[in-house]
Amino acid sequence: MRRIDHRILVGFTLLVALIAILSYLTLFSGTVGLSWSDLSFVSHNDSVESRIFWEIRVPRLVAAVLSGISLAVAGLALQTLFRNPLAGPFVLGISSGASLGVALSLLAGFSFGHFGVLSGAAVGALAVTAIVMTVASRFENSTILLIVGLLLGYFIDALVSLLIMGSDSESLRVYVSWGMGSFGRLTFDGIWIYAVCTLVGVMLLVLSMRYLNAARMGDDFAKNLGVNVRQGRVLVLLGASLLAAASTAFCGPVAFVGIAVPHLAFMLFKTSNHRVLMPASALCGVVLCLAASQFSKIPLNAVLSLVGVPVVLWVIVRGGGIRK
Amino acid sequence: MIDSSKAVLLKCNDLVVGYGHEKALVASPVNFELNAGEVVALLGENGSGKSTFLKTLCGLLAPVAGTVALCDRPLWNSTDAWSARERAKFVTLVRMSGVSCDRMTVREFISLGRTPYAGLFDGRSKEDEGVVDEALALLELEKFSGRWLTELSDGERSRVYLAQAVAQQVKVLLLDEPNAFLDIPRSRKLFALLQKLAKERGMGILVSTHSVEYAEKYCDRIMVIEKGCVRCEMAKEARAKGLLDWTEE
Structure with missing residues (x-):
């Protein structure tokens, strides 16, 4: 036990240190270098440095941190719920729902109020979440839910294809750009909404800790341990959907983090206890997203896959002795 | 007694x-x-x-x-x-077949037996750890404690399942x-x-x-x-x- 505790301590310390370094780089380095010694721009004023700091760098840092937390934690919870290592926040069709909302806004000219595209993505994601929750309340079997989510995704993707067919090239360009993902779209106004959504989503998952730990061995096993499986499943779905919806709305469809990071966290911490794995996944997600945010000129999904895939593969191959 | x-x-x-x-x-x-x-x-x-x-x-x-x-x-x-x-x-039911998690150690699995006694955040007290140690000893599983569940033979896994039920008290x-x-x-x-x-x-x-x-x-x-x-x-x-x-x- 002592060895495991030592591993956890070292792991968390390293991740926090990495986050601190990457946060510093996100805030102070870039095309316009901001000086750490002269922090006058930190106080709100009209200088170029101050505007770059408050309107670009801080929202980008917050977007990367919140996305890392939401996508990784949602991915972990869904992989546990479905007992499927390929599950992620996007298997339930939530990403497709958000894409439909954005497509309706950008390609079909629907207005979704003050936040425009963001509201469109949120409405689409939440609509799919509502359908998934309805299915979840009727069927006990998680596999059915997984199939319904995938089918829903295909159906919505077909609808988006129809919208794409009838759209002009400028709208299409904006839509494709949204689909590539970015941490640069979050505005200062949106930070609070994104933060509250993330907090509520994470809280719902933390409240399901007993379910998540027991559900790894199956629903019957969890029931035998006195866990309220139905309630746990609804809380996990609601929390993960909220996290995925918020992240998709503010940063676009970023699938890689949710699928890969829980595996990365497991390989680093060698435990499947969600009391460790959940914060570990959150921190790993933040590290990955902050690292990707350093390449702000390249589409986010491309950076995450180009940088993330080799790293995750390396960790998995190195930890491959775990289970033949 | x-x-x-x-x-x-x-x-x-x-x-x-x-x-x-x-x-x-x-x-x-x-x-x-x-x-x-x-x-x-x-x-x-x-x-x-x-x-x-x-x-x-x-x-x-x-x-x-x-x-x-x-x-x-x-x-x-x-x-x-x-x-x-x-x-x-x-009451608990011990079954020898069913789902087996490939990322769980023997100790982690036996510790699941303490779930009914755990709080909202599923923590384990010193007393819980003591009960898990006792279950490990009773089924002669101490040396398997850190092994992955999927690395065990069917027979060894049967004893682990029983130890988990013992830990459930x-x-x-x-x-x-x-x-x-x-x-x-x-x-x-x-x-x-x-x-x-x-x-x-x-x-x-x-x-x-x-x-x-x-x-x-x-x-x-x-x-x-x-x-x-x-x-x-x-x-x-x-x-x-x-x-x-x-x-x-």
Whole structure:
């Protein structure tokens, strides 16, 4: 036990240190270098440095941190719920729902109020979440839910294809750009909404800790341990959907983090206890997203896959002795 | 030593089990009591309904008809019924097959037995860790503690499953073919351990098995499910009363 505790301590310390370094780089380095010694721009004023700091760098840092937390934690919870290592926040069709909302806004000219595209993505994601929750309340079997989510995704993707067919090239360009993902779209106004959504989503998952730990061995096993499986499943779905919806709305469809990071966290911490794995996944997600945010000129999904895939593969191959 | 007086821990009245009336596996109503300090063997052919019967007794499956009560308190359909968590502190079902998590160590798995006692955030106290250590020692699993569950042989995994149930500290232990994957010495040890747990901890144990020899030697009573009917006799008298005739057909 002592060895495991030592591993956890070292792991968390390293991740926090990495986050601190990457946060510093996100805030102070870039095309316009901001000086750490002269922090006058930190106080709100009209200088170029101050505007770059408050309107670009801080929202980008917050977007990367919140996305890392939401996508990784949602991915972990869904992989546990479905007992499927390929599950992620996007298997339930939530990403497709958000894409439909954005497509309706950008390609079909629907207005979704003050936040425009963001509201469109949120409405689409939440609509799919509502359908998934309805299915979840009727069927006990998680596999059915997984199939319904995938089918829903295909159906919505077909609808988006129809919208794409009838759209002009400028709208299409904006839509494709949204689909590539970015941490640069979050505005200062949106930070609070994104933060509250993330907090509520994470809280719902933390409240399901007993379910998540027991559900790894199956629903019957969890029931035998006195866990309220139905309630746990609804809380996990609601929390993960909220996290995925918020992240998709503010940063676009970023699938890689949710699928890969829980595996990365497991390989680093060698435990499947969600009391460790959940914060570990959150921190790993933040590290990955902050690292990707350093390449702000390249589409986010491309950076995450180009940088993330080799790293995750390396960790998995190195930890491959775990289970033949 | 805990007093192992004949307190009734589990009682079923006119119990019919199965998946709906049309699919009732044990269609003839069962009246049965499981007492503290005794081990009862549950025998029957494959598909006779042993596992369904056990699932109904531990509250995982609702009865088709009749009632199941733990310490005179009903499991189902009553304002006084057991809550899921309280029930899990009193009765558990150990199964040797089913889902197996490939990312869990033996200790982590046995520690899941403490889930009914854990708080909202599923933490484990020092006392919980002590109970897990005790379960590991009882089943001679200390050296496997840090191994992955999927690296174990079927026999080793059977002992881990039983250790998890021991860590759950229940009064009624239901086991579904616990020696299916065990060699002869381990099977004998297992039945001796069940006898010890029943006597020393005042537990009531119902164990389904195909090992007639162990049932007769180590169990107090033998219960047989045959053609949808249940019969139960003292182990020493079971053969004489024809309860085991089906095994020689």
